[in-house]
Amino acid sequence: MSAEADAGKLTLALGLIAGFMAVEVAVGIIVSSLALLSDAAHMLTDAAAIGLSLVAVRLAARPAKGAMTYGLGRAEILSAQINGITLLVLALLIVYDAVRRLVHAPHVDGGPMLATALAGVAVNLLVTWVLSRANRRSMGVEGSFQHILTDLYAFAATAIAAAVILATGFHRADAIASIFVAALMLRAAYGLLKASGRVFLEAAPPGIDPNEIGMALAAQPGVAEVHDLHVWEVTSGFPALSAHVLVAAGTDCHAKRRELTQLLHDRFHIEHSTLQVDHEGTGLLTIEDARGRS
Numbered sequence: 001m002s003a004e005a006d007a008g009k010l011t012l013a014l015g016l017i018a019g020f021m022a023v024e025v026a027v028g029i030i031v032s033s034l035a036l037l038s039d040a041a042h043m044l045t046d047a048a049a050i051g052l053s054l055v056a057v058r059l060a061a062r063p064a065k066g067a068m069t070y071g072l073g074r075a076e077i078l079s080a081q082i083n084g085i086t087l088l089v090l091a092l093l094i095v096y097d098a099v100r101r102l103v104h105a106p107h108v109d110g111g112p113m114l115a116t117a118l119a120g121v122a123v124n125l126l127v128t129w130v131l132s133r134a135n136r137r138s139m140g141v142e143g144s145f146q147h148i149l150t151d152l153y154a155f156a157a158t159a160i161a162a163a164v165i166l167a168t169g170f171h172r173a174d175a176i177a178s179i180f181v182a183a184l185m186l187r188a189a190y191g192l193l194k195a196s197g198r199v200f201l202e203a204a205p206p207g208i209d210p211n212e213i214g215m216a217l218a219a220q221p222g223v224a225e226v227h228d229l230h231v232w233e234v235t236s237g238f239p240a241l242s243a244h245v246l247v248a249a250g251t252d253c254h255a256k257r258r259e260l261t262q263l264l265h266d267r268f269h270i271e272h273s274t275l276q277v278d279h280e281g282t283g284l285l286t287i288e289d290a291r292g293r294s
Helices: 003-031 034-060 075-103 110-132 139-168 173-200 210-218 253-268
Strands: 223-235 238-247 272-279
Touching (some): 003 034, 034 139, 075 173, 210 223, 253 272
């Protein structure tokens, strides 16, 4: 899927979120609901996350030039990490406020709360559907998707809590629902921070075993040794590999390099590989001085 298609879906999602946020702020002011205004603040972070991902997608699409020999592909990884940190901070703030509300439960007007929550569920379902059709292998897109998904859970939990409040008058239901949502946010934050951290630490991409690759290369006819093998991920869906390969004397180094490169592409789906192929040494190198003494 092209970066332009992803950018289009992110732009549509941003418009839907920003539009509903404006409605929620207006309703919150009219009915003097702090809960609705707090939800609007949460949606503002969603809009910021989508906007950041949109910028990252456009930066990542720029061609490599100058000092940026890989381009700006890691902008989306940085975006995912920021989204993960934002989810983590928001979750901790929600837990703090929820505990405070469990101790001293404020009066909550369940009617406007239920109506707005149901409308929020509908809008977030639409936005979730839009982003699910984008390339979620992109960590920037995935970060936005996780923000919206947790917001969808938040509105669903808020709707259930509002229904409980209307039916029973149990106002602490709002705080209990908030703790449930915070747990989901922490789970999403952990996933984003772990995935983006692996890229920044240049760990092997998930599903790629460097030992298996090394054994596969070393098992090829004519290959004597494989060492200095490194596998990392430049950005989402862009694995890279480098290695030093020693081949037996008389083996065509260039032909063997092409053969191994094709193996990496076909079996391990690694398109960017740098292989240094040399002939295996025949012994120690003897250095003599000008008078023939070694």
